[in-house]
Amino acid sequence: MRRMSYGYGAAAVLEPPRARVPAASAARVRPHPLLIALPFALALVGLVFQASVAIAELLRSETAASTSAFWKALRPVVMQLLWLGIGGVVMGITALKRGRFWISLAWLALLLGLVGLLWLELRLPNTVRIQGATRWIGVSLPGLGSFTIQPAEFYKLATLLWFVAIYGATRPRWTLGTKLGTLLWLLGIALIVRQPDKDTAGLVFLIGFVVAFLGGMRWRNVMLVVLSGVLIGGALVITPVLLSVARNEPLEQQPGAYVVKRVLAMLNPEAYAQDAAYQMLRAKIAVGSGGLWGVGIGEGREKRHLPAAENDYIFATIAEETGLVGSLAVLGMLALLVWACFDSGARAPTRAGRLYLFGLGCWIGIGALMNIGMATGLLPTMGLPLPFVSAGGSALVSLMAAIGIGVALMRDPL
Numbered sequence: 001m002r003r004m005s006y007g008y009g010a011a012a013v014l015e016p017p018r019a020r021v022p023a024a025s026a027a028r029v030r031p032h033p034l035l036i037a038l039p040f041a042l043a044l045v046g047l048v049f050q051a052s053v054a055i056a057e058l059l060r061s062e063t064a065a066s067t068s069a070f071w072k073a074l075r076p077v078v079m080q081l082l083w084l085g086i087g088g089v090v091m092g093i094t095a096l097k098r099g100r101f102w103i104s105l106a107w108l109a110l111l112l113g114l115v116g117l118l119w120l121e122l123r124l125p126n127t128v129r130i131q132g133a134t135r136w137i138g139v140s141l142p143g144l145g146s147f148t149i150q151p152a153e154f155y156k157l158a159t160l161l162w163f164v165a166i167y168g169a170t171r172p173r174w175t176l177g178t179k180l181g182t183l184l185w186l187l188g189i190a191l192i193v194r195q196p197d198k199d200t201a202g203l204v205f206l207i208g209f210v211v212a213f214l215g216g217m218r219w220r221n222v223m224l225v226v227l228s229g230v231l232i233g234g235a236l237v238i239t240p241v242l243l244s245v246a247r248n249e250p251l252e253q254q255p256g257a258y259v260v261k262r263v264l265a266m267l268n269p270e271a272y273a274q275d276a277a278y279q280m281l282r283a284k285i286a287v288g289s290g291g292l293w294g295v296g297i298g299e300g301r302e303k304r305h306l307p308a309a310e311n312d313y314i315f316a317t318i319a320e321e322t323g324l325v326g327s328l329a330v331l332g333m334l335a336l337l338v339w340a341c342f343d344s345g346a347r348a349p350t351r352a353g354r355l356y357l358f359g360l361g362c363w364i365g366i367g368a369l370m371n372i373g374m375a376t377g378l379l380p381t382m383g384l385p386l387p388f389v390s391a392g393g394s395a396l397v398s399l400m401a402a403i404g405i406g407v408a409l410m411r412d413p414l
Contacts, residue, residue, distance in 0.1 A: 034337065035341060039400060090404060091403055116149075160207055162185060167211060200383070212225075261276040262381045265280060293323040313374075341357050371390070
């Protein structure tokens, strides 16, 4: 009789049912319908509030009456709609292939992700730097104009594929190649930290850790990873303070000081009201102003003063304009999507499919919790988008591709 696990942390969670299912019946397994419908619904909700922010910016402009100003203001919304169309096509293409085909491309996905991150690190042509951060590669296409791609967003998907490729078998396949690949994966995280984008780096690390834990990481290694994460996180906060004291220089002049200021701003926002806590306070005002039903779509005032109101802080815009009811509706849609991932994962015919869909649900759920926690002041300010809702083509397309691969894995025979 087979044992439920082989001494690994969470292997029993992903153990298949004891009864063997014929391949023909396994092919009839279908993902939960919400797994396909909700990404589009959430993206459309995002478009509504991105348009609300764009129109508010247009009305503030002195040239609001001109046609050029109108299209300039709405161009980001049109581009996001285009990205949604591209994401839908990508989802369809990835869903048509067998899931194991995409898992077999984990090495390629990891290497392509590293190429994009190294491109930014080396400041190669078309590298885009915004407000001191180097996170984007600029692209220009005839008829579409210029837009940017953020490699770190696609690195999240590469991370999910990589760890599913390792832990998708009954036992982890820790060969020399997979050990080397994991070291390269850690290099990618270090490159994301250097952009600097510690928030995305942390989320990428969490995606990999969750998949490894669910896949059967030994408890000894689980504790080692958790301890290492705590020590690294503590070092990121303490090091700038120690450097400031040792050098007798202001904290603001130390590398990584913005991490400390964000934590201090969360603990005492009034002291940093015009600095690190500005976005947090504006977001909290927006959330509180919404009341039960909100002030009405397009009628919000705080979005005019809130940086990234269409992106990182779009939840604050939603809360102000639709109130508690609208906020809970968006939260409910995200929660249902996570549940649909877990439900589909529980019924997936292969271990790799179960692991992938559980990992995808955690990716979406953790990202949503971190973004909403930031918007409500429960967490420090972070540059993380609200899945499917925030503006950003790279984040949307990578998530749509991830959903498509999840659908494909449901079709894999045993």
